[in-house]
Amino acid sequence: MLQNQLVAIIDDDESVRLGLGALVRSLGWTVRLFASAEEYLEACHTCNAGCVVSDVQMPGMSGIELQELLAARGGCPPFIIMTAFPQEALRRRAQRAGAICFLTKPFDSGAIIACLETALAQNKEKP
Template identity: 50%
Template sequence: MITASVSLARWRISRVQKAPVISIVDDDESVRDAIRSLLRALGYVVDTFASAEDYLQSPHLSDTSCLITDIQMPGMNGFELQRRLVSKGLQMPVIFMTAFPEEAVSRLARDAGAVSLLSKPFDEQALISCLDRALTERGGGITEGSAG
């Protein structure tokens, strides 16, 4: 099933003149690397950042087609990152990730306008589905995903 989804995602990207830029913000290097590898295999352009502060210092903020960010990180958390982006006039679809999928976190993500909230660990298909939705619908109601 994942192979079919990967093929479909590649086909969709090949129809787009310029591949979407996906920015990943997570303090866990292994999470950044795994997501980067998957998304690059699907044909996306991927930028990774170890912190929200690093991402905000990037000269390519406006190039981001979708932001995938952890919620709980040292320093600035994912919700504050999104608020800062909005205050700069940058409103891209956001997929939040968390290892602590409590109802309060889900409510905060929903209130922040997140496309999705993924509970770590999650499978590739959950991420692909959320990303596809983020890029095609450019927002909408929150969906919650987890390992399948």
Template identity: 55%
Template sequence: MISIVDDDMSVRTATHNLVRSLGYAVETYASAEEFLHSPHLNETSCVIADVRMPAMSGLDLQSHLIASGRRFPFIFVTAFSVESDRARALRAGAICFLSKPFDGDVLIKCLDTALAQNGSAPGE
């Protein structure tokens, strides 16, 4: 399953529709906290997350998951690209770091890379 974590509903919806059209199971979350409390957390194959969100950022979510022993492939998206955020995300193992608005084909390539690394297939 692909988990999309973004506080912007329009981005969540568009990303959901794109990923779903590829045949993947998808869940969306408006915040990192909502994702962390989801009953689907352990079903996640890849996380597509916004970098900047209220309360817990996407980068903090990635760090929290790693610290708790959960390593999911991450694809980050952001409207405010800062090199230090990009470097932090990639150092922690993120697959891609995309600036909004991002090209759907680029996101698909990132997703393919993430899921190949994780050994997942559509429907997972």
């Protein structure tokens, strides 16, 4: 059952964090919200996120830098990257690091739900 997995949402924009968090909770998933990649790293090193949804541009470490760091450490959950400033180079970089989805803000709820279902199903299949 996918509902038992934790979705970590990382975005420096509080309205995006809260809105996306409310949507994910309404679907039955557990959610933790973080204002930065650094906050996630400090608080979530043992949280076993089933999926991370992260903005690209944030003060400090970007969402893609976080994804690359976790991948290098060998403990990277599926990532969904979102940005208000899409660039093809960023999309390619996120995909190389293993991103499940690369969403351009604003996106509709159907798009993020489909990405979450894919990411959480993929995480569930890991040994």
